Amino acid sequence: MKFRNFKMVSYVVYGRGSFNQLDEILLPHRKQDAPMIFLVDHFFEGKPLTARIPLKGKDKVIFADVSYEPKTSYVDKIAQQLNDEFGTVSGIIGIGGGSAMDLAKAVSLMMNNPGSSSDYQGWDLVKKPGVYKAGIPTLSGTGAEVSRTTVLTGPTKKLGMNSDFTPFDQIILDPELTANAPVNQRFYTGMDCYIHCIESLQGTFLNEFSKSYGEKALQLCQKVFVEKNKWDDESDDQLMMASYAGGMSIAYSQVGVAHAVSYGLSYLLGTKHGVGNCIVFDKLEEYYPAGVREFKKMVEKNKIDIPQHITKGLSDEEFDTMINVSLGMKPLWENALGAGWEKIMTREKLRALYELL
Numbered sequence: 001m002k003f004r005n006f007k008m009v010s011y012v013v014y015g016r017g018s019f020n021q022l023d024e025i026l027l028p029h030r031k032q033d034a035p036m037i038f039l040v041d042h043f044f045e046g047k048p049l050t051a052r053i054p055l056k057g058k059d060k061v062i063f064a065d066v067s068y069e070p071k072t073s074y075v076d077k078i079a080q081q082l083n084d085e086f087g088t089v090s091g092i093i094g095i096g097g098g099s100a101m102d103l104a105k106a107v108s109l110m111m112n113n114p115g116s117s118s119d120y121q122g123w124d125l126v127k128k129p130g131v132y133k134a135g136i137p138t139l140s141g142t143g144a145e146v147s148r149t150t151v152l153t154g155p156t157k158k159l160g161m162n163s164d165f166t167p168f169d170q171i172i173l174d175p176e177l178t179a180n181a182p183v184n185q186r187f188y189t190g191m192d193c194y195i196h197c198i199e200s201l202q203g204t205f206l207n208e209f210s211k212s213y214g215e216k217a218l219q220l221c222q223k224v225f226v227e228k229n230k231w232d233d234e235s236d237d238q239l240m241m242a243s244y245a246g247g248m249s250i251a252y253s254q255v256g257v258a259h260a261v262s263y264g265l266s267y268l269l270g271t272k273h274g275v276g277n278c279i280v281f282d283k284l285e286e287y288y289p290a291g292v293r294e295f296k297k298m299v300e301k302n303k304i305d306i307p308q309h310i311t312k313g314l315s316d317e318e319f320d321t322m323i324n325v326s327l328g329m330k331p332l333w334e335n336a337l338g339a340g341w342e343k344i345m346t347r348e349k350l351r352a353l354y355e356l357l
Contacts, residue, residue, distance in 0.1 A: 006251055007164040009146050012244075014173040016237075019136065023054035025170060026091065029132045034090040035059045037082060039104045041066055041096025041138065049095070049138075049177065058086070066099035068270050070106060072118040072154040078103075079110035079117075091132035094168075097189065098142030098151075098273065101135045105150040105166050108133035117161065118154040123331075126163035134170040138177045140239040141189035141274065143196060143247025145171045151273065158267040158325055173244065175236040187225075187304050188274030190239055191295070193246040194221040195277050198291035199256030200249045203335035207252065214249035217242045225298040256336030257287050260329040261353060264322030269310065282306050283356045287336065311357045323350050 013021060026036055035058035042063040044050050053061060062078065082089055089111065094104025108130030110117050120126050135145045144150075148167050149160030160166075178186070197218035200210055220242035224235050262276035271279065282299075285292045299306055311319075327333070327350070333341040 004252065007148060007167050008248075008251070009168050009171050011170045012173065013171075014240075016174060016176050016233075018172050019052065019174040019177060022093075022136070022172065025134070025172070026054070026093070029091050029169075030056070031088070031090045033058070034088050035086060036090050036093060037062060037107075038093045038095060039064045039078075039100060039107065041100040043096065044138070053095075064096065064100050064103050066096065066103070068153075069099050069158075069266060069273060070103045070150075070152050072116060072121070072152050075103065075106040075110055075117040075152060078107050082107070082111065089131055091134065092130070093134045093136065095136045095138065097137070097139035097185075098144040098192075101137060101142075101144040101168075102150040102152070102160075104133055104135060105130070105144075105168065106152060106161060109150075109161060109163075109165060117152060118156075120161045120163070121152060121154050121157060121159040123162045124164070126161055126165045129165045132170075133168050134172065135168040136172045136174070136177070137240070137243070139181055139185065139189045140175075140178050140236070140243040141191070141193040141246075143193065143243055143250065145173070146244055146247035146251065148251060153267055157328055158263045159328065173240055175233070175240045178236045178240060179233070183302075184304060185274075186231075186239075187302050188272070188278055190221065190225060190242075191278050191281070191298070192274045193217060193239070193243050194225070194295070194298075195258050195281050195291075196246040196250050196255055197221065198281075198288050199258060199336065200246075200253045202288060202291075203253055203256055204338050205253040205335045210249045210251075210253035213245045214253075217244075217246035217249060220245070222294075225302060226294065254331050254335035256332055257284055260326050260332040260336070261350070261357075263329055264324075264326040264354070265310070265357070267325045268314075268318055268322050271310070275307065278304075278306050279308075279310060279357055283353065309357075311354050319351055319354055322354055323347055326350060 092108040094101040265271040
């Protein structure tokens with residue numbers, strides 16, 4: 001048996017107020033006349049957080065439009081603009097939710113790799129390291145801060161740039177930054193982590209490494225969304241660590257049915273990742289009965305409305321598009337259903353599942 005030798009984030013700083021160390025952390029990575037580029041979720045434009053970014057010299061803040069998940073064309077546009085304007089940069093710093101961090105990872109890679117980011121959608125296609133990159137999450141749940149992928153929607157598919165060159169060189173985990181997240185957004189992103197854990201812990205790729213992280217992340221999600229009756233600072237701390245541990249769990253295993261199906265939704269309909277996972281997971285009693293039961297309790301307790309009937313009225317061609325995108329996620333299906341998954345998840349069965357959503 002061949003064991004995976006996977007790349008992890010090189011440096012992690014955790015703690016309330018740790019964002020204040022950003023200047024000190026970046027200093028050794030600054031190159032003369034090469035700026036740091038801060039890709040910041042547009043949610044923070046005009047907000048106090050932006051004023052705290054330690055700008056020097058030619059440093060630039062780009063407010064990233066993450067209304068939709070990053071497209072390969074958007075990644076290519078930013079990378080080209082930076083190359084044209086500066087030639088080279090000292091680093092790319094992503095500040096925001098999962099989309100902002102995915103965007104930062106992708107732009108970093110495209111500063112040093114030729115062609116379009118769509119050329120690298122798949123597994124281990126990236127050949128050169130990107131420029132220095134750091135991730136600072138302001139939402140907890142996606143695990144984007146530790147993952148070896150950057151989820152992108154390309155011309156023909158929604159698929160990440162999965163490679164050992166993708167993980168951040170540095171992450172700053174400051175729970176204070178998540179304190180003012182909108183309630184619905186916080187729930188949907190937190191559920192991304194919960195669903196990661198359920199899919200990882202019930203998958204065929206499960207091992208003691210992924211299990212130890214997955215069990216802890218699941219426990220923290222349950223504390224926050226099941227046991228507690230009000231949100232507090234400790235909830236922010238716990239969910240941030242759940243996100244990290246959930247991301248580590250799938251780094252050495254995989255996700256499953258909910259993620260594979262939601263990729264099709266977001267490719268065709270632009271459904272945001274966390275919302276899409278919730279829409280799908282809500283209908284997956286056949287695959288994750290205990291997890292779906294608990295999920296429904298969390299939805300009710302937190303007074304969240306999960307969108308329904310979003311695929312109603314779609315054409316056969318549109319259903320086929322979603323099915324093709326979803327079935328392209330082969331490692332996810334194998335983790336969920338085993339080596340013979342193609343015989344279990346037929347196009348007809350997947351079509352019926354999409355019709356439920």
